[in-house]
Structure formats: structure tokens, C-alpha cells
Amino acid sequence: MRKARGAFIALALVVAGAAAFIGGPGSAPAQGGGGTIEAEVKYNGAPVVEKLKVNKDTQKCGTEALIEKIVVGPNKGLANAVVSVVGAKGATTAKAGKPVLDQHGCKFVPHVLAMTPGEIDVKNSDDILHNIHTYSTANPSVNKAQPKFKKVMTEKFDKPEIIKVTCDVHSWMLGWVAVLPHPYFGVTKENGVTKIENVPAGKQKVEVWHETLGKQEKEVEVKAGQTVKVGFEMKK
Numbered sequence: 001m002r003k004a005r006g007a008f009i010a011l012a013l014v015v016a017g018a019a020a021f022i023g024g025p026g027s028a029p030a031q032g033g034g035g036t037i038e039a040e041v042k043y044n045g046a047p048v049v050e051k052l053k054v055n056k057d058t059q060k061c062g063t064e065a066l067i068e069k070i071v072v073g074p075n076k077g078l079a080n081a082v083v084s085v086v087g088a089k090g091a092t093t094a095k096a097g098k099p100v101l102d103q104h105g106c107k108f109v110p111h112v113l114a115m116t117p118g119e120i121d122v123k124n125s126d127d128i129l130h131n132i133h134t135y136s137t138a139n140p141s142v143n144k145a146q147p148k149f150k151k152v153m154t155e156k157f158d159k160p161e162i163i164k165v166t167c168d169v170h171s172w173m174l175g176w177v178a179v180l181p182h183p184y185f186g187v188t189k190e191n192g193v194t195k196i197e198n199v200p201a202g203k204q205k206v207e208v209w210h211e212t213l214g215k216q217e218k219e220v221e222v223k224a225g226q227t228v229k230v231g232f233e234m235k236k
């Protein structure tokens with residue numbers, strides 16, 4: 001009993017000391033001890049872009065649609081890959097700002113969008129009729145016309161999953177929305193790179209997902225205030 005009380009007092013002193021340190025003059029609030037993951041995703045192959053003749057709404061859509069299945073940058077960087085920390089715990093805060101999926105030039109922009117659960121604005125910048133059709137299983141499926149006068153429709157994706165999005169008016173239109181349970185994610189640009197910031201320190205599993213090349217996983221050690229680099233090479 002005596003021993004336990006002694007331990008309690010010691011603990012109380014430590015806690016008080018830590019509190020004094022955190023709250024001390026000039027000390028910045030702790031950032032949760034997070035680090036940065038810089039992921040570089042490469043693809044050692046040729047880009048895959050299919051072309052399709054368009055004969056509908058050509059004044060907005062053009063006469064040729066590009067279906068970009070594998071977009072590769074000049075240094076073999078793979079674009080449109082979602083990089084996320086699997087099972088990351090800690091902050092449950094959503095990313096700032098409502099995500100926007102635009103329909104512009106009869107394409108979904110961005111082609112791959114990642115978000116935390118919640119609302120998304122689906123825009124129609126084209127002045128023609130589009131239709132939003134989602135292939136989801138965890139979230140209710142959306143299949144709605146978006147006439148030209150309906151500039152924005154707000155939808156809600158509450159459950160984490162990767163959702164395929166199409167438009168039934170323009171068969172080639174294809175987009176992806178990755179709903180992730182935490183804010184630790186990024187989507188690669190044409191250099192194949194994305195950075196994930198404020199990731200809780202410790203061993204973390206990093207996952208890459210690409211619409212045609214599938215998934216890969218690697219473990220990294222995240223250190224507070226530091227950047228850890230991790231490289232992936234996706235294969236067919």
C-alpha cells in the first residue's frame with residue numbers, strides 16, 4: 001500500500017513536471033510527435049493510354065477521349081497512386097476543406113481523389129448533362145443525373161472504401177474516390193511522389209493502391225520531426 005502510494009506520488013510529480021515543461025514559456029504546443037513519410041512510386045513500363053473516338057457533346061468533350069489507365073512521368077514516376085498508412089491511429093481529424101470532384105472537359109478532375117469520410121462536392125463545369133454513377137459497397141451507391149444548371153451536388157461517403165465513379169452519359173468517363181479512415185494519405189503526381197505529414201511516430205505500414213496495378217505494402221519507422229523515405233515499384 002505504502003509502496004503504491006509512493007509510486008503514485010512519483011508519477012504525479014512526473015506528470016506535473018511534464019505539464020510545466022509543455023506549458024513553459026516559449027514552448028510551442030506539441031505536434032503529437034509526428035513525422036513525415038515521403039513515398040516515391042515508380043512503374044518500369046510504358047504508359048497505358050487508350051484513345052476513343054467521341055461523337056457526342058464534342059464542343060465540350062472534344063473528338064477524342066483519353067482513358068489514362070497508367071500515367072507515367074519522365075522519371076518513371078507513377079501518377080494517380082493512393083499512398084496511405086494502414087491502420088494509423090491517433091488524430092481523427094478530417095483534412096481541411098471539402099473535397100471537390102469536378103467534371104471538366106468530360107473528364108473527372110482529379111482522376112483519383114482521396115478523402116476522409118464525409119461530404120464531397122461534385123461539380124459540373126461543362127454546361128452539358130453529366131451523370132454521377134458510383135460503384136460502392138460500403139456506402140450507398142449514387143446514380144444521379146447532373147444537368148448543366150446543377151453546378152454542384154453534395155454527396156456523402158461515410159465509410160472507408162475505394163469507389164469507382166463513372167458517367168452514364170459519357171461511357172469513357174472514369175474516376176476514383178478513395179475514402180480513408182484517417183488523414184494520413186496522399187495521391188502521387190507525375191513524379192510519382194507524395195508526402196504524408198504528421199504521421200504518428202513508430203512502426204507504420206504504408207500501402208500503395210493503383211487502379212490497374214493493384215496494391216503493395218511496406219513497413220517504415222516514422223520518427224518525430226523527421227522525414228522517412230519509402231520507395232515502391234509497381235508491376236503489372
Ligand SMILES: [Cu+2]
Binds near residue numbers: 106131168170173
Ligand atoms: Cu458525363
